[in-house]
Amino acid sequence: MPSLDNLVTYILTLLNHGLIWVNKSGIITEFNPQALVILGVPGQDVRGRKLTEVFPASRLSEVLTTRQPLVGTKVQGIKGAIRVSYFPLPEGEGNTVIVLEQWDTGHDLAEIYEALLAELPLGLAVVDKEGKLVFINKYCASLVGWREESAVGLPVAQVLPFSRLFEVVTTGRSYLNPEVQFKGQRLCLAEIPLKNKSGEILGGISRVLPQEAILQDNFKDFYHQFKIMENRLLLYKDELEFLQENLSPWVAIQGISPQIKELKKLAARVAQGEANVLLLGESGTGKDLFARAIHQASRRRKEPFIKINCAAIPENLLEAELFGYEEGAFTGAARGGKPGKFELADGGTVFLDEIGDLPLSMQPKLLRVLQERSFERIGGRKTLNVDVRIIAATNKDLVSLVKEGKFRLDLYYRLAVITLHIPPLRERPMDIEPICRSLIQKFNIKYMLEVQGLSPKVKELFEEYSWPGNVRELENVLEYAFNFLDPEDKLILPEHLPPTFPQSISSGGFELKKAVALAEQEAIKKALLAAKGNKQEAARLLGIHPSGLYQKLKKYNLNEG
Numbered sequence: 131m132p133s134l135d136n137l138v139t140y141i142l143t144l145l146n147h148g149l150i151w152v153n154k155s156g157i158i159t160e161f162n163p164q165a166l167v168i169l170g171v172p173g174q175d176v177r178g179r180k181l182t183e184v185f186p187a188s189r190l191s192e193v194l195t196t197r198q199p200l201v202g203t204k205v206q207g208i209k210g211a212i213r214v215s216y217f218p219l220p221e222g223e224g225n226t227v228i229v230l231e232q233w234d235t236g237h238d239l240a241e242i243y244e245a246l247l248a249e250l251p252l253g254l255a256v257v258d259k260e261g262k263l264v265f266i267n268k269y270c271a272s273l274v275g276w277r278e279e280s281a282v283g284l285p286v287a288q289v290l291p292f293s294r295l296f297e298v299v300t301t302g303r304s305y306l307n308p309e310v311q312f313k314g315q316r317l318c319l320a321e322i323p324l325k326n327k328s329g330e331i332l333g334g335i336s337r338v339l340p341q342e343a344i345l346q347d348n349f350k351d352f353y354h355q356f357k358i359m360e361n362r363l364l365l366y367k368d369e370l371e372f373l374q375e376n377l378s379p380w381v382a383i384q385g386i387s388p389q390i391k392e393l394k395k396l397a398a399r400v401a402q403g404e405a406n407v408l409l410l411g412e413s414g415t416g417k418d419l420f421a422r423a424i425h426q427a428s429r430r431r432k433e434p435f436i437k438i439n440c441a442a443i444p445e446n447l448l449e450a451e452l453f454g455y456e457e458g459a460f461t462g463a464a465r466g467g468k469p470g471k472f473e474l475a476d477g478g479t480v481f482l483d484e485i486g487d488l489p490l491s492m493q494p495k496l497l498r499v500l501q502e503r504s505f506e507r508i509g510g511r512k513t514l515n516v517d518v519r520i521i522a523a524t525n526k527d528l529v530s531l532v533k534e535g536k537f538r539l540d541l542y543y544r545l546a547v548i549t550l551h552i553p554p555l556r557e558r559p560m561d562i563e564p565i566c567r568s569l570i571q572k573f574n575i576k577y578m579l580e581v582q583g584l585s586p587k588v589k590e591l592f593e594e595y596s597w598p599g600n601v602r603e604l605e606n607v608l609e610y611a612f613n614f615l616d617p618e619d620k621l622i623l624p625e626h627l628p629p630t631f632p633q634s635i636s637s638g639g640f641e642l643k644k645a646v647a648l649a650e651q652e653a654i655k656k657a658l659l660a661a662k663g664n665k666q667e668a669a670r671l672l673g674i675h676p677s678g679l680y681q682k683l684k685k686y687n688l689n690e691g
């Protein structure tokens with residue numbers, strides 16, 4: 131075991147920032163190697179020397195006099211500007227830590243932005259995806275009587291009690307309220323989610339303005355412009371909704387195999403109804419994709435789709451997450467309480483992913499929601515009624531879990547009103563090519579390449595491989611290949627695949643699969659011969675449905691025979 135001191139010294143060597151400790155006489159007592167690199171004196175032992183000898187431009191004397199931190203000063207170093215901050219240690223009687231970093235031009239910009247946002251006559255607050263404040267400008271903080279530094283890091287509802295940002299980041303829907311009443315003020319509030327390019331929610335932003343400010347003369351023009359923009363936005367929103375409604379949600383699910391076509395047809399029919407749906411399938415087969423498509427194709431499409439991963443949330447937090455809590459329900463409960471996912475999904479769909487991992491203790495509570503569509507928040511007395519549709523998914527064998535006593539039979543029946551099995555990719559190799567085509571299109575845009583497809587050898591390897599991670603694994607393998615393609619490459623070749631990907635079929639452990647395929651082909655040929663080419667008869671001889679025979683003929687390219 132390394133000693134704590136050694137460990138600390140080691141960690142210090144890993145930092146990108148330079149650190150120097152000095153005592154009240156300005157003598158260096160400790161440092162990390164990066165500090166010397168930034169100061170241009172690498173490799174020296176400067177312990178015991180005066181700071182001013184190695185760093186003449188230091189402003190330590192000021193700090194030793196005022197005993198106040200001095201943050202973000204700029205000095206010229208050997209390799210460009212250095213940002214230097216001084217932090218006197220609380221009980222250090224003048225001992226000070228100095229943090230050095232190479233000045234990044236981003237710092238200048240970030241400072242300009244920060245100053246701009248701070249001075250803007252508009253309240254601004256930004257939260258992360260958990261609804262915690264990461265930024266609040268001076269104007270906004272003063273509107274609600276807080277100091278910016280004390281507000282950052284707190285749940286937004288604690289600082290801006292009127293904010294709906296928590297719901298905005300959970301549901302992804304904006305919130306506009308031109309008439310918020312707060313401590314005698316009338317505020318205008320606009321809150322929107324911040325999303326990345328793929329639509330994932332990163333956080334949210336709140337804009338607050340007192341109504342009288344909007345009506346002041348200098349704002350009238352601004353307000354007028356704002357109204358025009360807002361109307362234009364509404365127009366675009368309508369247009370987007372129109373486009374989205376006309377774009378079938380099933381388009382995203384690629385595949386030409388009879389299994390996937392049949393499944394899409396069935397799911398489209400199920401979407402029209404209200405029954406709960408259970409999606410079964412191995413990891414990465416597209417359960418999430420199907421759940422979203424069912425919601426999009428249902429009459430609930432304009433209401434929220436809320437996903438909960440039952441395996442990812444610790445058991446003791448799951449109840450609060452699902453059902454919410456009232457103020458004071460437990461220590462640490464947020465002021466004003468918090469709505470649960472079921473409440474937020476009212477009118478929409480709740481997608482319970484990894485339902486096989488739902489703790490036994492939660493199962494009766496979920497059962498009650500399924501039976502009565504009602505529940506109480508933790509610590510609450512009021513019964514809340516919700517209108518939600520449940521789609522659940524798992525890659526576990528629920529029936530076995532029921533037998534083992536880990537899953538309640540009554541809950542299973544309630545969830546599995548309609549069960550859809552999504553077959554693993556290895557059972558539908560003909561889907562590989564169309565899925566690859568759409569993924570290649572996507573990655574061509576992302577990586578700015580013009581790949582046209584798979585080489586015949588890669589196609590063969592893909593069709594033989596067992597894909598334990600299904601479509602997700604296929605996606606990862608292709609993305610890996612894109613990282614190794616040259617701009618002039620038009621086809622994905624075996625050498626672009628990950629080194630762990632089996633490069634030869636026989637060495638990949640697929641002998642059994644190949645043997646079965648060969649035996650199948652033999653049997654089909656014999657049956658066709660015996661049936662004198664009559665496929666109905668051949669299917670009867672083989673003991674399979676004629677449609678099954680047609681599929682196999684296509685798969686093995688035996689149609690001409």
Ligand SMILES: Nc1ncnc2c1ncn2[C@@H]1O[C@H](COP(=O)(O)OP(=O)(O)OP(=O)(O)O)[C@@H](O)[C@H]1O
Nearest residue numbers: 382383384385412413414415416417418419601602
């Ligand atoms: N038929 C398909 N066509 C196109 N993309 C697909 C298809 N099936 C799955 N995908 C893609 O594969 C990835 C994994 O799919 P998804 O997350 O829906 O699987 P899952 O079954 O929910 O996985 P898990 O059980 O691990 O949560 C996603 O990026 C999804 O878009």
